[in-house]
Amino acid sequence: MKLRFFRNLVFAALLIGFVASCIDDNGSTYIPPTHEEEMALLNEYLDTLQNRGLDIDTTELGVYYIVDSIGEGAFPVVGDTCEVKYTGFFIDGSIFDTSGTNTFEFILGSENLIPGWNDGMKVINKGAFVYLLIPSELAYGSTGYSSVPPNTTIIFNIEMVDIKQGY
Numbered sequence: 001m002k003l004r005f006f007r008n009l010v011f012a013a014l015l016i017g018f019v020a021s022c023i024d025d026n027g028s029t030y031i032p033p034t035h036e037e038e039m040a041l042l043n044e045y046l047d048t049l050q051n052r053g054l055d056i057d058t059t060e061l062g063v064y065y066i067v068d069s070i071g072e073g074a075f076p077v078v079g080d081t082c083e084v085k086y087t088g089f090f091i092d093g094s095i096f097d098t099s100g101t102n103t104f105e106f107i108l109g110s111e112n113l114i115p116g117w118n119d120g121m122k123v124i125n126k127g128a129f130v131y132l133l134i135p136s137e138l139a140y141g142s143t144g145y146s147s148v149p150p151n152t153t154i155i156f157n158i159e160m161v162d163i164k165q166g167y
Contacts, residue, residue: 034151038135061138065130067123068130072125073125083161085161090155103161115139129157
């Protein structure tokens with residue numbers, strides 16, 4: 001009897017914790033978009049950017065990118081070490097991650113990166129400033145990660161500070 005009561009108590013605590021994590025600061029429940037809703041939001045956002053005269057290109061995998069300023073030299077390839085400054089935000093403009101004034105170094109092709117970064121970095125050379133628009137299937141998918149909800153397109157503004165050739 002005590003074991004059953006304890007199990008029910010633990011289950012209730014987990015359920016309350018789950019429900020509480022879905023409630024935003026205004027007290028309303030957040031329901032993440034479906035994949036179809038995400039694609040509709042992304043297409044609407046892309047249309048808005050194009051209507052403002054921005055030139056949007058797409059990588060082989062489907063990462064959208066806008067070159068704000070052109071860099072110089074070669075583009076990175078898998079195995080190169082990239083040093084970047086970045087800010088990650090959502091379509092609504094809210095920031096979810098940033099390197100701040102620091103730089104972030106990583107090896108292109110690393111399994112620790114989302115596919116959208118590994119793909120998108122290939123179009124950014126040293127000194128360039130580029131926006132990457134990464135659909136959820138190339139980011140955190142239908143599960144989300146940390147402060148990124150499921151089925152959420154993420155956007156990064158990226159400055160390529162340096163590229164060190166891999167060996």
